[in-house]
Amino acid sequence: MSVKIIGTGSAVPKLRVTNEDLSRILDTSDEWIYSRTGIKARHIAVEETTAQLAAEAAGAALSMAQLAAEDIDLIIGATATPDRLLPGLACEVQRILGAAHAAAFDINAACSGFLFALNIVNAYLRSGVYQNALIIGAETLSRLTDWTDRGTCVLFGDGAGAAVVAADGAGETRGILGMVQGSDGGRGMVLSCGNRPLNNPYVNHGNETPYVDMNGQEVYKFAVKTVPAAIAQAVEAARLTVEEIDLFLLHQANYRIIEAAAKRLGQPMEKFPTNMQERGNISAASVPILLDEVNRSGKIKEGDKIVLAGFGAGLTWGAAVLGW
Numbered sequence: 006m007s008v009k010i011i012g013t014g015s016a017v018p019k020l021r022v023t024n025e026d027l028s029r030i031l032d033t034s035d036e037w038i039y040s041r042t043g044i045k046a047r048h049i050a051v052e053e054t055t056a057q058l059a060a061e062a063a064g065a066a067l068s069m070a071q072l073a074a075e076d077i078d079l080i081i082g083a084t085a086t087p088d089r090l091l092p093g094l095a096c097e098v099q100r101i102l103g104a105a106h107a108a109a110f111d112i113n114a115a116c117s118g119f120l121f122a123l124n125i126v127n128a129y130l131r132s133g134v135y136q137n138a139l140i141i142g143a144e145t146l147s148r149l150t151d152w153t154d155r156g157t158c159v160l161f162g163d164g165a166g167a168a169v170v171a172a173d174g175a176g177e178t179r180g181i182l183g184m185v186q187g188s189d190g191g192r193g194m195v196l197s198c199g200n201r202p203l204n205n206p207y208v209n210h211g212n213e214t215p216y217v218d219m220n221g222q223e224v225y226k227f228a229v230k231t232v233p234a235a236i237a238q239a240v241e242a243a244r245l246t247v248e249e250i251d252l253f254l255l256h257q258a259n260y261r262i263i264e265a266a267a268k269r270l271g272q273p274m275e276k277f278p279t280n281m282q283e284r285g286n287i288s289a290a291s292v293p294i295l296l297d298e299v300n301r302s303g304k305i306k307e308g309d310k311i312v313l314a315g316f317g318a319g320l321t322w323g324a325a326v327l328g329w
């Protein structure tokens with residue numbers, strides 16, 4: 006028994022905002038943003054919702070998998086930016102797609118969300134509870150960023166990526182070959198965002214709107230240490246070596262973090278495709294959007310070994326090795 010990704014999809018909003026566009030509304034520059042992050046542009050939701058982007062990505066993944074929405078048993082939405090707190094994103098996607106036979110729920114593991122969702126469906130599918138699952142990383146982070154804070158708002162974008170994951174009879178060299186995940190709540194406040202304050206007849210903490218708050222240097226240190234270690238563990242769990250991995254698809258927070266991870270793993274940057282140049286950091290959507298773009302570009306061949314890795318708020322991290 007193996008558990009395999011059989012379809013991928015992605016969607017981004019229509020509006021493309023370049024670094025030059027941002028320099029017209031903020032005290033920033035293309036030179037500052039690009040040299041520190043690798044980001045040139047990002048897409049920002051104006052007309053689109055998180056659920057619409059998620060459903061568009063999910064529909065594309067279903068078409069590639071040649072499955073109908075009714076064939077899906079389980080939908081997991083990974084997001085920190087649902088349109089509504091209730092109902093959750095996965096239930097909204099279920100409604101839009103008409104996936105009437107699915108159980109649907111959300112998780113929040115921030116930028117690691119897609120990896121955590123993959124780990125959950127791996128367990129469900131391997132145990133025989135379900136046959137076909139849909140996992141979606143979708144964000145409209147533009148609603149959580151303070152657009153007067155040049156230190157954070159330039160980093161993020163909006164969008165969604167999805168994958169159809171199925172239980173398969175294929176042998177041990179296909180599908181999910183190894184996974185690790187971890188969390189360190191003790192360091193959680195280096196990257197945080199509050200919720201609506203408590204406000205009831207017995208207490209009043211005001212109506213302030215909370216925004217993303219980040220200690221960039223601490224996040225950088227966490228990422229360059231934890232990500233290569235998690236990847237090495239997942240590769241070992243898959244009984245492979247990093248030299249045998251064809252592609253490393255990492256969370257697209259920052260080009261310098263990816264370069265540092267490649268260096269620590271002793272692998273060339275050609276094995277690390279990136280899209281943050283055009284997409285920015287889309288938290289839980291980054292990894293599945295990159296996977297879909299690389300998949301549709303024809304860069305993945307049958308039999309390739311691929312690493313997916315996410316890291317972010319929580320702190321959380323996850324890595325998976327796939328045999329394609």
Ligand code: ACO
Nearest residue numbers: 033034037041116155156159221222224225258259316317
């Ligand atoms: N444009 C121009 N100047 C800016 C901008 C901007 N957009 N943002 C900050 N600055 C200024 C600051 O005000 C500061 O000025 P000062 O020295 O006069 O006080 C100066 O640039 C340096 O600011 P730092 O915050 O120290 O900048 P740093 O060099 O650390 O770079 C960055 C910030 C790119 C975020 C870096 O810390 C980093 O790469 N961190 C990794 C974390 C990351 O990528 N997070 C993404 C989200 S988290 C995730 O997805 C896991």
